[in-house]
Amino acid sequence: MYYKILGLLFIVVTLEYPFIVCAKQCYQCSNRLNGANFQDCPKDGSVNPDKVYKADCKGHCFTRTNSTDPEVIYRGCVDEQYGLPDPMPKDGCYEHKNSTWCICNDDLCNAVPLGNWTGIDIFAHLNGPKECYTCGQTVDGEYYSYCPSNTTVNETAAGKQSCDGYCLTRTESSQPDMVYRGCLDSIKGLPYPLPPTGCYPYRNETWCICNGNLCNENALGKPNDVTLDDHVKGIQQCHVCRNYAEGQYYPHCPLNSKVIPESTWKENCTGACFTRTDDIDERLVYRGCIDSQYGLPKPLPPDGCYTYYLEVWCICHGNLCNGDGIGIPTVEFDSHIKNGTGTIHFMHLIYSLSRFCLFYFIKKIF
Numbered sequence: 001m002y003y004k005i006l007g008l009l010f011i012v013v014t015l016e017y018p019f020i021v022c023a024k025q026c027y028q029c030s031n032r033l034n035g036a037n038f039q040d041c042p043k044d045g046s047v048n049p050d051k052v053y054k055a056d057c058k059g060h061c062f063t064r065t066n067s068t069d070p071e072v073i074y075r076g077c078v079d080e081q082y083g084l085p086d087p088m089p090k091d092g093c094y095e096h097k098n099s100t101w102c103i104c105n106d107d108l109c110n111a112v113p114l115g116n117w118t119g120i121d122i123f124a125h126l127n128g129p130k131e132c133y134t135c136g137q138t139v140d141g142e143y144y145s146y147c148p149s150n151t152t153v154n155e156t157a158a159g160k161q162s163c164d165g166y167c168l169t170r171t172e173s174s175q176p177d178m179v180y181r182g183c184l185d186s187i188k189g190l191p192y193p194l195p196p197t198g199c200y201p202y203r204n205e206t207w208c209i210c211n212g213n214l215c216n217e218n219a220l221g222k223p224n225d226v227t228l229d230d231h232v233k234g235i236q237q238c239h240v241c242r243n244y245a246e247g248q249y250y251p252h253c254p255l256n257s258k259v260i261p262e263s264t265w266k267e268n269c270t271g272a273c274f275t276r277t278d279d280i281d282e283r284l285v286y287r288g289c290i291d292s293q294y295g296l297p298k299p300l301p302p303d304g305c306y307t308y309y310l311e312v313w314c315i316c317h318g319n320l321c322n323g324d325g326i327g328i329p330t331v332e333f334d335s336h337i338k339n340g341t342g343t344i345h346f347m348h349l350i351y352s353l354s355r356f357c358l359f360y361f362i363k364k365i366f
């Protein structure tokens with residue numbers, strides 16, 4: 001009899017146990033409580049876990065802004081919200097009806113600060129995969145009338161490309177009355193976050209960015225007064241992260257694709273930001289601020305990707321510009337200083353070789 005009860009208890013416990021570990025909770029709070037600021041639930045900081053109510057949640061956790069006052073935020077569980085898409089898009093920040101919504105799907109994951117404007121509507125993924133027109137009015141001296149600057153593209157003749165971010169129509173600085181159309185995803189070193197959709201002066205060109213399937217069909221618009229990067233001017237930070245540390249993989253800092261900005265550490269930086277590989281292990285990537293590195297060429301070459309001994313180094317200037325995947329190197333990092341072969345910086349060579357030897361030394365011992 002006792003054994004039977006014990007057995008039954010065992011079954012109940014093992015059946016219940018997965019529910020206990022899988023039950024998810026979300027923080028539920030607002031930074032305004034009865035008209036006063038509630039500092040344990042801040043917009044730009046993390047919640048105080050001891051002071052904030054937690055509730056069970058089947059769906060996603062969220063942090064969102066009030067639609068009329070973007071300084072007011074709420075944290076909670078989507079179960080009690082209505083008018084949201086089903087299924088929800090992947091974790092991240094979205095816009096909807098004048099609010100920013102950041103959603104995530106782990107236990108108590110909405111502890112973090114509210115993410116930034118993305119311009120992507122929370123329903124966008126339900127409209128199927130998104131494409132952008134990809135064409136140039138002139139390519140290699142050839143003129144393509146189906147990709148005009150002053151009217152709509154010819155939708156049967158113009159190329160299309162799938163795209164996760166904004167579509168783009170921009171002028172060419174060398175030929176200011178000609179346009180190029182494409183997807184912003186493939187362009188490196190852009191300001192982060194991007195401003196709202198619209199037309200902006202940028203790099204002596206006009207850039208019009210839009211969000212929606214094939215939205216870059218129209219004629220080039222008139223640019224705003226502010227540049228594409230005005231909202232991040234004066235701020236200079238770099239993403240600081242690595243994809244492996246002590247054998248653990250950190251998916252927010254991938255080698256070949258963009259970082260997840262919400263989860264990536266950021267640091268002030270007075271110089272360039274970098275993304276680089278590792279000469280010992282080709283799977284590794286490091287991102288950071290060049291101020292923290294030594295043995296590099298002085299002055300640095302222009303923004304771009306370079307080979308440096310057995311590594312690839314990409315450098316860029318601009319707030320959080322090092323969020324992209326590693327690029328394809330062109331020339332040696334220091335070829336602008338020394339010409340021809342044998343251009344590797346002596347200190348860096350010693351440094352690289354010593355690490356390389358140590359690595360094999362350790363491998364031999366064990």
Ligand SMILES: *[C@@H]1O[C@H](CO)[C@@H](O)[C@H](O)[C@H]1NC(C)=O
Binds near residue numbers: 067068069072
């Ligand atoms: C936004 O805040 C205003 C003023 O505090 C309030 O009246 C309104 O209900 C809030 N909107 C939402 C969607 O919570």
Ligand SMILES: *[C@@H]1O[C@H](CO)[C@@H](O)[C@H](O)[C@H]1NC(C)=O
Binds near residue numbers: 067068069070098
């Ligand atoms: C949208 O948000 C802005 C502030 O971000 C506010 O000034 C405006 O009134 C809001 N519009 C609506 C329709 O709520």
Ligand SMILES: *[C@@H]1O[C@H](CO)[C@@H](O)[C@H](O)[C@H]1NC(C)=O
Binds near residue numbers: 114115231235266
């Ligand atoms: C949002 O953007 C600002 C700069 O405009 C940056 O300082 C901040 O870290 C960003 N927040 C997140 C969560 O990425």
Ligand SMILES: *[C@@H]1O[C@H](CO)[C@@H](O)[C@H](O)[C@H]1NC(C)=O
Binds near residue numbers: 148150151
């Ligand atoms: C558009 O530009 C082309 C060539 O620059 C010109 O021939 C044409 O008249 C323009 N169309 C309109 C509607 O302005």
Ligand SMILES: *[C@@H]1O[C@H](CO)[C@@H](O)[C@H](O)[C@H]1NC(C)=O
Binds near residue numbers: 146
């Ligand atoms: C658009 O391109 C197609 C295929 O190149 C062509 O047959 C058609 O005449 C073009 N339409 C216009 C309005 O130019």
Ligand SMILES: *[C@@H]1O[C@H](CO)[C@@H](O)[C@H](O)[C@H]1NC(C)=O
Binds near residue numbers: 173203204
């Ligand atoms: C923009 O144009 C100015 C003057 O023509 C030039 O000095 C500057 O280098 C250009 N900037 C870029 C990014 O091409």
Ligand SMILES: *[C@@H]1O[C@H](CO)[C@@H](O)[C@H](O)[C@H]1NC(C)=O
Binds near residue numbers: 236268
């Ligand atoms: C980073 O720079 C901002 C001003 O741009 C400053 O307020 C902040 O204290 C700096 N942070 C660190 C850790 O130096």
Ligand SMILES: *[C@@H]1O[C@H](CO)[C@@H](O)[C@H](O)[C@H]1NC(C)=O
Binds near residue numbers: 339
């Ligand atoms: C490098 O040297 C070659 C010939 O020795 C010369 O043609 C080239 O212009 C030089 N490049 C630089 C960047 O100095």
